[in-house]
Amino acid sequence: MIILTIEWAYLLYETQWLSLFLVSLIIITLFAPSLFKSKMDLELPAEFHFMAVIFVFASLYLGEVQEFYQRIWWWDIALHTTAGLMMGIVGFLMVYILNESKHVELQMSAAFIALFAFVFAVSIGTIWEIYEFFMDQVFGLNMQKEMFTDPSGLTDTMWDMIVNALGAFVISFTGWMYIRKQRHFFIKSLIQKFIEKNPSWFRR
Template sequence: MLGNEGNDEQRARLVHLAILAVVQSVMATELVFLVAKQQWIHVFLVTGIMLTMAFPVVLKGRFPVQIPSEIQILAIVFGFATLFLGEVRDYYERFWWWDLTLHATAGLLLGLQGFMTVYILNEDCHVDLHMRPAFLAIFAFCFSQAIGAIWEIFEFTMDQVFGLTMQKPMLGDPSGLTDTMWDLIVNAIGALVISVAGWRYLSRARSSYLGDWVRRFIARNPQFFGD
């Protein structure tokens, strides 16, 4: 069993590095054209994305917490779709469903982050904290929704201060309110999926991808889960 998990993790690492290499190559190629066109805002944005994605690999040994490769893959794909395809390649304007899809994905990722954070605290041998599965699920959901709400506040602030249109007209509503509410709704749906999956895993010990990630996280971070 341990051997199979080790092989799965090794394959996941190779896939992670392959996806990162492809994504970085695409953005590096785009960066050349952006420099030639003197689109400096996008040059700065793409450079920042590339550096941010490279940091976890370059500084891997310096992080106290080792994140499973599958989660890192999701983060890379999400960042690429949100910032590069969405902002630089204008997918938000070209595809009406792009923003909603990414907000649903954000709900999943943020719910996963919230679940893993409180799970670590709950299982950490150095922290005297014992929470029921239902509370962990509720926390994961609320964590995701809170971050989603903060992001909507950020969009509103950017629109008001800099005259941007991050909150876009939708379904005949030019104010952006409908866009904001649908963003929060699909974020909640994504968060709910993770919360229910986490609750089922903890309370009923059901097999799931979430359970596999939890086990791999424990295996890679034994310092938090000693006797």
């Protein structure tokens, strides 16, 4: 947090507005759990917070501010694959928790929960690609990684969407197996911790 604060002050002094905005998003992410707890009476497990901070730091700070996307050829692919996995987890948890909540009289099938998780993750990935296109067109950036062999950035965009969808599919399919056939699901412990920290939200 201290490092980010110093970086924020430096970027403000240097009037690097885009980098300043990205670092500000990271700082907001750090305080997000407090917001959930105070406004929604929800307490996020430490693992959720840790994953979110690491991903935002790797994608925004290392990727954009420190230019890892340009320095390391596989950084963009790795981050978009991870994004698909993480957004798949978020989408799955949103519907699964809603399905189990005592505040909502609604029962959804395993197939619907898995489909929602997949569509949610792919939609977030698509919105991000639109954001990259907008930033490139308006501010003259190179978020779509335009290259000599592909000045349009289309190849980068398509690979980003493909690996994002693959990551989302992995989470959706394994989540479906977990609900439908009680197979092992690697985020089962996260679900259990979330329920334990927020017992008032769930059916007994």
